Every structure is written in structure tokens, then in C-alpha cells.
Amino acid sequence: MAENLPSFPFFSSSSPNIPPHHIWKIGIYIRLSREDDVHSGVHAQMHAGMHAQIHSETHVRMAGTESESITNQRSIIREHIASLQDGDEYRIIQEYIDEGISGTTDDRRGQFQAMLRDIEKGRINCVIVKDLARSFRNYSDQGYYLEDWFPRHNVRFISLSHQPLDSYREPSQLSGIAVPIQGVLNENHCAETSAKVRQVFDNKRRNGLHIGSFALYGYQKDPLNKNALIIDPEAAEVVRSIFSLFLEGCSRNAIVRSLNEEGILCPSRYKRERQGLLYANPAVRSGTEPLWSAAAVSNILKNPMYCGDMVQGRFRIKSYKIHQQEKLPPDQWFYVKNTHEPIVSRDVFLHVQRLLGQSIRTRPGQDTVPLFGGLLRCADCRRAMSRSPMGGHIYYYCRTYKDRSRTACTRHTLRHDNLEKAVSATLQLLFFACIPPEQNRKKLPSCLQENSRKKHLSAALLHNNRQQEKLARYRRLLYQDWKDGQISREDYLLLKEDYEKEAAALLKAKEHLEKEKIKAEDLSEEAALETDDDERPLILTRPLLTLLVESITVYEGRRISLKLRFSSPWSQLLRQEKEEAAE
16 A cells, blocks of 8 residues: 655754755555464455446445554654654655565565665665564665665665664664564564464364365355355356266367356356455456366366265465465375265266276267266277277277287177167167166166256356346346436446447357257157167267276177266166265
């Protein structure tokens, strides 16, 4: 915080014609640390302007609100300046206030750096602080500025308490033992405070208590317990959709395109515009609109917090003097199981981790993984099978034979449609063989018939409709406020233009969703099972295959063998259906 303040000349002589000995251009430096902020108990907040509040539903901290500690520091310094009657002129040029920032490093204090730049420009030649701890809690920085930087720039430094200093009136004070001792004490206090704070946080992490400033996307902080997480229904549905789409074989880039085209807010925008949080993604350049990215989707798919486990401590500040984050290895994380309600089941999460570890790639120009991608292995060399189109059909070949050597292995050729029929018939036979007598042989679990893509699109359409209704309500309120004289015509036209742009984006997203839903419904109808015909082969889907089949071994002579992940596919599908219903 900085402001231009009026100058306050003070003269010791009663004659206005006697020139001053010196003209001191003062920079008042004030710092409030985080611990000071906590102890003061002053956390002033206010609602944003009415239309900003309607549009983003957020609360912001009042720009001009000051802590009592800052007010006290200013009062003490100004009283001291007013008491100086030594014949010199004292002009307060500017105040520099760093609020809620540690004094252990100088490079993270924006106003401290601004003061240094003004000194170099000649605007400031005198710095006054309440005490040394306001300026430095790093012993080496204190020595550098007091003994080198300030003297080289002809700056007078005044500290009023806890080792009073005045480098101009009593320069010998800087060479005394008391100043470095005070610097050591200040740094030691900061080191002890940092260690105690870290110990408290680590104890909370060990107990599975959430200590982050913001909840993970898909969750929100429990209003009754700031260290607990509860599900945020709107964002949680997006998380479930991401897992479902990935299990269906969608690539991460395809999921990103789908989310952005459907107008789903990315996590950083969602935190600001839906949850009303003062959140900024440091990875996003200022002035750009944040969008979903492959990295964001990957982080969601890999995060065990979505299956109910608390994972914290992935990063750590190097030290109280080096405020840089370093990534910690997994064995140093704080991992506590079953601390909060899961968004996806543990089985689904582990299933996704297994698929992520297979490094399956999509074909050029395609958004989905091939049906048998990552599942086919040659029976002899154990390498993955190669997929090649030829003559209107898809064929699989041994990769060793095709890419390396015609003598190291044989072709192991198999046509895709024949493979699909064989696997379908095998799984269907297993289903009916495992169905308990009390079950209807013709009724397969609904998870074989439902298209999760269609469910995702229906949820996205519902969300889109709600957003359009909300936006229409805002536009009506905006018009009424203009008519009532609460806002100017210029503000009305500016906000109206923003709402119109948002409405056009929502309408475009809705059209895309409706087209995609029609495609999904067509696919669902094609894959529907005739429950009155036991002879009809089972129609395979990517989620079904990856759920039940570990691998498919291809032998010479167009023979295959299936390695299943479960002894009873029927029981596993029923279990999967119950878990999806519970969500």
C-alpha cells in the first residue's frame, strides 16, 4: 500500500529566513506479519459492489481496511517525526506497507522493493521504521542493508524501539554489538515460530485434518468444521464425468475439449465465480481466461482424495528464509485413508490408475482409445499387438513380426470383427454361467446398458439450463437497477454487454451438448441388448472390457485366451451397479 502524503516541515529556529541544515525525504516502512494479523483479530471484509456480487457471488477484502497494528506503527512513527526539533526539515514522501508478509526475505515484499527503487531514484533519503523486526528478520539481510546498501545510497535509517538506531545522529550505534545481537534474536524468533507452526500443521495432517486455504475441486470446506471437507454437488458431478469419460476410452485431450466446449468452468474459475473465493491460479498468465487443460484432467484422475483419502504435504517451503516450494517424494506425504466422503468409489479409482499406467495412446485424429487398446498380447513374444487397417477391415499383427523381424516371431493375424465376436460370446457365456438361480437369466446389470457419456451430457445440459435461468434473472435485475437510478447508463450498457456475451456462450455450449447427446443416444440404441434373445451376442464396450478383462492373449491360428480380473464377472458387475447407484 502506498499513497502520496503531504510534507510536514519542522524547523528548530523561529526565523523563517534561516535555511534548514538538511532536507530529509522520508519513507515510512510498515510491515504486518501473518502472526501479527492473527493476533490482532481484525479481519475486515465487505461485500463487493452489488452487480459484481450478483455476477460472481463473491466476497472481497476491503482495499482500504487496515490492521490495528499498522495504525499503531504509523502513529508511533509520525509522533516521533513531529518531535524532531533539530533545525532540519522532515518531509514524509510516502508510506510503504507490506501486510501479511514475512520479513525473512526482502524479495517477496513488494512495498519494500518499491521503497528501494524510490531510494535509487532519489525520492527517499531517510527510512523510518518502528523497530528492526519490521524491516528484517533475516540476520544477513539486516547486515547487508544497514552496513552496505543504505550507506552507499546515502540513506539515513531510523529504528525507534527494540534497539533504537539513527545512522545519521549516532552512526556509532551501527558498529556496536547490540545491533547484530538484535538481528540474531529476531531471526531466531522467526525460526522458532516457523518450526512451531510447521509442527502444528504436521500434527493436523497426521490426524487427517484438512489445513489448506482452499478445498480441492469437487469439495468445499465444512461450515461447521474448517478442517473437514464436504462434497460440492455441482463440481463433484463434473469429477464423476471425467472419470466416466476416461473409462469409456476418451483421451485426456478429448475430455478437455468436451469440458471447454460445454462451458464447464475450470477449477480456478469455479472457485472464484461459483464459490466466491479469492483464488488465483499461479500457473495462469494474467489477462488470459483460464480453461480446462490436460494437466488439470490428469491431476483429477490421479488424486486419491477423490476416493475419500486425505493426501497432504506434497510440497514444502524450503525454509523460513527461502520461500520456495519443493516437491516431496510420496513416502513423505501425509496419507490418511477414509477421512471424507468419496466422489468416486475406490474400485473405480484403482481401475483408472491401472489404465493410466498402461500408456495407451489414441490414434491420430481420434479422441478415443481403440476397443482393445492395451489388452492384446502375442502368445509367443509377449509384445503388444499392432493394429492396422487394410481392405476395409482392421487387423491385428504381432508387433515383433511387423516392426522388427519376420524371423523372430510369426504373424499371429486376427481380424477385429472376428475378435470382437469371440470375446463377446465368451463373456456372455460366462455371465449366464455365473448368474445365480434366483436371478433372471435374461436381465443383465444396467451398467451394461447405460451410456455414461449420455448421463454426463444430461447433467451438463441441466447445469447449462440453470445458468441461463440465473443469467436471465441477473439481466432483469440489472435493467431494474438502471431504471431505479441505482446505476448509471454507462455501467448498465457495460454490464449488459458482458451478460450478452455470457448468454451467447451458454447458448453455443447448449447447442453442442444437444448434438452430442443425440449421438450418444444413437450409440446407446445400437448397443441395446435384446433381453428376450439369449443367442444375441453381447455388445462390447470399452468400460466393460477394461473392468473385467486383464489381458487377451493371441495365438497363431486365430486362437485367443482371456485373463479375467475377477472370477465372477456377474458379481463384479452387480457390485459396480450398486456403487454407481450409491453415488
